[in-house]
Amino acid sequence: xxxxxxxxxxxxxxxxxxxFAAWTVYLNVYQLLPLERIGQLFEDLCGYRPFDKTLxxxxxxxxxxxxxxxxxxxxxxxxxxxxxxxxTGLRIQGTTxxxxxxxxVSYTLLTLHTSRGSQGMKASDILADYGGVxxxxxxxxxxxxxxxxxxxxxxxxxxxxxxxxxxxDKHRWSxxxxxxxRFAGRLLVRxxxxxxxxxxxxxxxxxxNTTPFWSGVRPNGRMTRFARRQGQGxxx
Numbered sequence: 445x446x447x448x449x450x451x452x453x454x455x456x457x458x459x460x461x462x463x464f465a466a467w468t469v470y471l472n473v474y475q476l477l478p479l480e481r482i483g484q485l486f487e488d489l490c491g492y493r494p495f496d497k498t499l500x501x502x503x504x505x506x507x508x509x510x511x512x513x514x515x516x517x518x519x520x521x522x523x524x525x526x527x528x529x530x531x532t533g534l535r536i537q538g539t540t541x542x543x544x545x546x547x548x549v550s551y552t553l554l555t556l557h558t559s560r561g562s563q564g565m566k567a568s569d570i571l572a573d574y575g576g577v578x579x580x581x582x583x584x585x586x587x588x589x590x591x592x593x594x595x596x597x598x599x600x601x602x603x604x605x606x607x608x609x610x611x612x613d614k615h616r617w618s619x620x621x622x623x624x625x626r627f628a629g630r631l632l633v634r635x636x637x638x639x640x641x642x643x644x645x646x647x648x649x650x651x652x653n654t655t656p657f658w659s660g661v662r663p664n665g666r667m668t669r670f671a672r673r674q675g676q677g678x679x680x
Contacts, residue, residue, distance in 0.1 A: 460494060465502040472503060517551045521570055524548045526577045528598070529586070531560050546570050561585040599625060 453462060464486075471477045471485070479496045487493035521527055531544045542560040546553045546568060557564030562585045566572045577594045580586045581601040603625060609618040635642040 460498070464494075465505070468499050468502040469506045472499070473506075514553070517553050518569060520551050521546050521548060521553055522574060524551075524576060526579065526596075527570070527574070528579045529565070529571065530581065530598075531564065531583075533560070544568050562588050562590065565591075599629060 451461075468482060471482050472479065477485070479499045482499060483493050483496065527546050527548050529544070529546050531542050533540050533542055535541070539558075542557055542564050544555045544557060544564050544567075553568065553570070555564075555568040557567045559567075560583075565585060571578065571591055571593065574591075574593045577596050578586065578591075579596045579598050581598050582605075586595065603622055606618045606622040606625070609615050610622070632642055635644070
């Protein structure tokens with residue numbers, strides 16, 4: 445009879461290995477499969493179906509091991525001169541929760557909270573004391589005085605709202621502003637790619653594309669129907 449030393453982590457005559465745990469994390473976190481379908485997949489392929497509690501233990505173990513990496517990501521984002529922030533709703537056991545995202549070119553941090561507003565934003569431990577530039581949409585919570593960061597409205601959201609004004613209110617100025625923003629964006633991309641000053645790219649085409657857009661503001665100061673409908677968004 446030969447005896448060998450069992451691999452690290454193997455403590456029983458029969459048990460699931462580390463590859464099994466890795467597949468569980470991959471299927472749930474990346475492929476977004478629920479635990480029931482993951483269990484069914486393992487049963488179909490291997491003839492054994494793990495309990496949901498077993499699968500959850502693999503996810504919890506992976507989460508604990510990634511805490512140091514999460515800390516590094518959070519610190520790198522705090523050090524970044526510019527970050528992008530947004531939030532999106534999702535249902536968990538019949539209740540609406542909010543996934544808050546903070547990212548730059550290299551790092552992305554996702555945090556979950558029951559609040560979409562400032563409470564959820566501060567829970568990520570980034571915006572509470574961040575002093576750089578935050579690119580975001582027009583949601584009201586980003587404009588609270590308690591935040592000290594500089595603000596930059598997201599161009600993608602801005603273009604989307606201009607498009608809605610053109611379609612909903614039938615304004616022509618919003619279409620011209622949309623074209624101008626896209627034109628300025630192309631100049632900026634060219635300047636970045638060529639590593640040259642942005643001002644150097646503002647040549648003859650600039651004046652042709654800077655038609656007065658202030659016609660979108662009515663003399664009586666009233667907002668468009670779309671602007672009234674959008675507002676700043678009520679914080680929750």
